[in-house]
Amino acid sequence: xxxxxxxxxxxxxxxxxxxxxxxxxxxxxxxxxxxxxxxxxxxxxxxxxxxxxxxxxxxxxxxxxxxxxxxxxxxxxxxxxxxxxxxxxxxxxxxxxxxxxxxxxxxxxxxxxxxxxxxxxxxxxxxxxxxxxxxxxxxxxxxxxxxxxxxxxxxxxxxxxxxxxxxxxxxxxxxxxxxxxxxxxxxxxxxxxxxxxxxxxxxxxxxxxxxxxxxxxxxxxxxxxxxxxxxxxxxxxxxxxxxxxxxxxxxxxxxxxxxxxxxxxxxxxxxxxxxxxxxxxxxxxxxxxxxxxxxxxxxxxxxxxxxxxxxxxxxxxxxxxxxxxxxxxxxxxxxxxxxxxxxxxxxxxxxxxxxxxxxxxxxxxxxxxxxxxxxxxxxxxxxxxxxxxxxxxxxxxxxxxxxxxxxxxxxxxxxxxxxxxxxxxxxxxxxxx
Amino acid sequence: xxxxxxxxxxxxxxxxxxxxxxxxxxxxxxxxxxxxxxxxxxxxxxxxxxxxxxxxxxxxxxxxxxxxxxxxxxxxxxxxxxxxxxxxxxxxxxxxxxxxxxxxxxxxxxxxxxxxxxxxxxxxxxxxxxxxxxxxxxxxxxxxxxxxxxxxxxxxxxxxxxxxxxxxxxxxxxxxxxxxxxxxxxxxxxxxxxxxxxxxxxxxxxxxxxxxxxxxxxxxxxxxxxxxxxxxxxxxxxxxxxxxxxxxxxxxxxxxxxxxxxxxxxxxxxxxxxxxxxxxxxxxxxxxxxxxxxxxxxxxxxxxxxxxxxxxxxxxxxxxxxxxxxxxxxxxxxxxxxxxxxxxxxxxxxxxxxxxxxxxxxxxxxxxxxxxxxxxxxxxxxxxxxxxxxxxxxxxxxxxxxxxxxxxx
Numbered sequence: 001x002x003x004x005x006x007x008x009x010x011x012x013x014x015x016x017x018x019x020x021x022x023x024x025x026x027x028x029x030x031x032x033x034x035x036x037x038x039x040x041x042x043x044x045x046x047x048x049x050x051x052x053x054x055x056x057x058x059x060x061x062x063x064x065x066x067x068x069x070x071x072x073x074x075x076x077x078x079x080x081x082x083x084x085x086x087x088x089x090x091x092x093x094x095x096x097x098x099x100x101x102x103x104x105x106x107x108x109x110x111x112x113x114x115x116x117x118x119x120x121x122x123x124x125x126x127x128x129x130x131x132x133x134x135x136x137x138x139x140x141x142x143x144x145x146x147x148x149x150x151x152x153x154x155x156x157x158x159x160x161x162x163x164x165x166x167x168x169x170x171x172x173x174x175x176x177x178x179x180x181x182x183x184x185x186x187x188x189x190x191x192x193x194x195x196x197x198x199x200x201x202x203x204x205x206x207x208x209x210x211x212x213x214x215x216x217x218x219x220x221x222x223x224x225x226x227x228x229x230x231x232x233x234x235x236x237x238x239x240x241x242x243x244x245x246x247x248x249x250x251x252x253x254x255x256x257x258x259x260x261x262x263x264x265x266x267x268x269x270x271x272x273x274x275x276x277x278x279x280x281x282x283x284x285x286x287x288x289x290x291x292x293x294x295x296x297x298x299x300x301x302x303x304x305x306x307x308x309x310x311x312x313x314x315x316x317x318x319x320x321x322x323x324x325x326x327x328x329x330x331x332x333x334x335x336x337x338x339x340x341x342x343x344x345x346x347x348x349x350x351x352x353x354x355x356x357x358x359x360x361x362x363x364x365x366x367x368x369x370x371x372x373x374x375x376x377x378x379x380x381x382x383x384x385x386x387x388x389x390x391x392x393x394x395x396x397x398x399x400x401x402x403x404x405x406x407x408x409x410x411x412x413x414x415x416x417x418x419x420x421x422x423x424x425x426x427x428x429x430x431x432x433x
Numbered sequence: 434x435x436x437x438x439x440x441x442x443x444x445x446x447x448x449x450x451x452x453x454x455x456x457x458x459x460x461x462x463x464x465x466x467x468x469x470x471x472x473x474x475x476x477x478x479x480x481x482x483x484x485x486x487x488x489x490x491x492x493x494x495x496x497x498x499x500x501x502x503x504x505x506x507x508x509x510x511x512x513x514x515x516x517x518x519x520x521x522x523x524x525x526x527x528x529x530x531x532x533x534x535x536x537x538x539x540x541x542x543x544x545x546x547x548x549x550x551x552x553x554x555x556x557x558x559x560x561x562x563x564x565x566x567x568x569x570x571x572x573x574x575x576x577x578x579x580x581x582x583x584x585x586x587x588x589x590x591x592x593x594x595x596x597x598x599x600x601x602x603x604x605x606x607x608x609x610x611x612x613x614x615x616x617x618x619x620x621x622x623x624x625x626x627x628x629x630x631x632x633x634x635x636x637x638x639x640x641x642x643x644x645x646x647x648x649x650x651x652x653x654x655x656x657x658x659x660x661x662x663x664x665x666x667x668x669x670x671x672x673x674x675x676x677x678x679x680x681x682x683x684x685x686x687x688x689x690x691x692x693x694x695x696x697x698x699x700x701x702x703x704x705x706x707x708x709x710x711x712x713x714x715x716x717x718x719x720x721x722x723x724x725x726x727x728x729x730x731x732x733x734x735x736x737x738x739x740x741x742x743x744x745x746x747x748x749x750x751x752x753x754x755x756x757x758x759x760x761x762x763x764x765x766x767x768x769x770x771x772x773x774x775x776x777x778x779x780x781x782x783x784x785x786x787x788x789x790x791x792x793x794x795x796x797x798x799x800x801x802x803x804x805x806x807x808x809x810x811x812x813x814x815x816x817x818x819x820x821x822x823x824x825x826x827x828x829x830x831x832x833x834x835x836x837x838x839x840x841x842x
Contacts, residue, residue: 207728215729
């Protein structure tokens with residue numbers, strides 16, 4: 001902090017605001033800035049911890065306000081000067097949202113996965129991250145700052161994630177006037193030259209950042225109702241992000257297929273090849289028995305063809321990968337009654353007949369009655385079905401299609417109807433979009 | 434084109450030249466560099482807890498183990514699980530002359546015999562994930578019961594295992610919840626900077642934690658207070674089986690893993706390790722949620738004691754971070770509320786003034802409002818409250834903003 005601090009009575013020992021080196025002593029209206037923060041904390045009490053954890057750094061090189069990944073908030077005195085308090089409060093919440101939603105790490109991840117490099121791509125990430133925040137953060141006591149970008153500005157729909165927005169626009173004439181936008185490395189992972197970096201003062205360590213995010217998430221899940229839907233979803237997923245369902249389904253099927261009794265394992269049923277060299281020793285030998293996989297498909301009206309198609313392709317590919325020959329995979333379409341089991345090799349395009357209500361119990365019976373009996377049953381369903389009362393004599397994986405309206409009343413005729421959740425003996429994988 | 438038939442001496446000299454080139458390539462130096470994950474691994478191994486390293490193949494898990502063995506001065510034995518048969522770990526049954534009378538002994542492999550003879554060492558079980566299930570089953574007995582055939586590993590032997598994450602493991606290796614509960618799970622990642630610098634000839638040399646003999650009682654006391662304090666307040670955290678596919682095979686809280694956590698907190702405290710190291714260890718033992726709750730309660734334990742602050746406001750040191758500072762001030766106000774006395778009330782005002790002078794003003798608003806409401810009729814407003822006038826106007830301004838925002842809607 002500079003010696004000529006503009007605020008009287010502001011001691012040298014406790015820097016509340018750090019002035020970036022080289023910045024001229026200016027009139028950062030601290031009272032205005034902190035009034036705005038207080039207002040933000042009042043109208044969004046569940047974000048108060050995060051707001052107060054930000055460390056303010058005065059900087060003349062940041063265009064408006066920006067954050068870095070160490071939870072420092074860079075503030076332009078001129079921006080504070082010209083922005084009304086109500087809007088400043090909105091900017092506070094906007095900037096802290098970047099950090100809570102981990103936009104810098106997600107940007108780095110996207111950059112790595114999709115090979116998006118350079119300042120132009122980072123600017124796109126900043127814009128996409130802003131879209132994710134801005135579509136539901138304002139209102140309800142929080143003013144929308146002037147010049148804020150929203151997905152509608154580029155003709156995009158609301159309520160999506162940064163990663164999804166990134167696929168949907170390019171920098172062109174329509175986004176030209178967004179180019180001044182700059183929320184710092186906390187938004188897009190690209191280090192700015194005005195930032196203090198990892199070794200600068202008052203940065204939060206990774207553990208401290210996680211702790212603050214955790215406490216905010218806990219505050220939201222602990223008091224449901226006070227926070228809007230978007231924040232509640234964030235809080236639920238903050239430390240348990242939705243997993244890639246393809247990999248999970250693959251791991252579940254692989255694990256089921258390579259368990260004892262199926263797949264590759266040792267057996268004392270035949271002598272090992274090493275036995276001749278070690279005459280007095282009894283050795284097991286490695287034997288391979290490819291697993292038989294039975295896929296039960298919920299063809300009731302509530303599951304869409306696109307969902308079924310994608311999941312079925314995955315299962316077939318996984319079954320091939322675990323060494324099951326294609327002819328060892330059978331498919332049982334099932335709604336209220338089960339169709340015939342078909343070998344995957346014979347039916348390239350399996351006619352998935354059905355469309356009424358669901359009773360997967362029929363499908364389980366059908367799959368288990370086939371000879372030889374399967375080593376693994378994979379059931380693909382939306383879960384609106386009764387389940388077998390007893391554990392089947394083979395491993396079971398349930399691929400569950402998500403249903404948006406998880407409220408208790410699904411059935412108008414029977415409002416108390418709650419579908420059973422999948423039984424505990426099954427491995428359940430949520431198949432997401 | 435001229436053909437050249439090399440003479441025997443020529444070949445030898447070519448090999449010498451190749452040797453020189455290899456020596457040049459091997460000629461690397463090291464530089465000190467803090468390494469959080471290696472420090473966490475060292476502490477867990479020092480605490481004699483079985484560690485499971487999760488990491489993609491080829492990112493330097495073996496190199497890290499070599500460094501660890503050097504640092505702990507232990508001979509390293511690496512066993513690649515996937516090239517062994519189950520009997521190599523459970524013991525080879527050797528049929529003798531009279532099995533009915535003498536039984537069939539289970540003969541251990543040579544490396545186990547050498548380890549037991551040495552009495553100490555670091556056993557690294559690599560590639561757990563690519564071994565067939567029967568081999569994995571035999572290995573788990575080795576990890577958990579420390580038995581190989583008829584032999585029992587001496588206490589001086591420490592065990593570390595490594596596995597590939599489920600998404601990249603072809604055989605879908607995963608732990609059942611009871612087994613997962615016995616490991617400290619560490620995610621092993623590589624740092625591109627380290628790799629680039631290392632290939633350029635400078636590898637990092639981690640400064641490993643050293644336990645401070647003087648701090649041992651204090652460390653045990655701290656760890657007990659931390660874990661017991663949390664579990665007393667949140668009994669639901671003591672035991673919670675993992676539910677759902679995503680958390681399968683990972684760490685989860687149980688009395689056993691909390692005891693491991695207690696040990697790790699004590700070790701990290703005695704070694705003076707950073708919170709980042711402790712965070713890796715704790716979250717790798719009881720899971721993310723309970724681990725973060727423990728870390729959050731450690732943060733609260735770090736807050737200054739309200740009674741100490743009230744006793745001498747002039748000497749008080751308040752936390753720098755705004756959220757922690759507000760928590761500390763809230764604690765002070767709560768202490769005054771519990772035992773409302775004139776001099777304590779005055780001391781609290783002095784603390785608020787001090788907070789205002791050394792930090793952002795908005796943090797002071799809520800504690801100041803609460804403290805004002807605790808006033809008794811015969812208590813005069815202290816002179817120092819004048820200096821809080823700015824806070825009052827700040828608060829009023831925020832009130833007006835709130836009202837305006839509500840009206841504008």
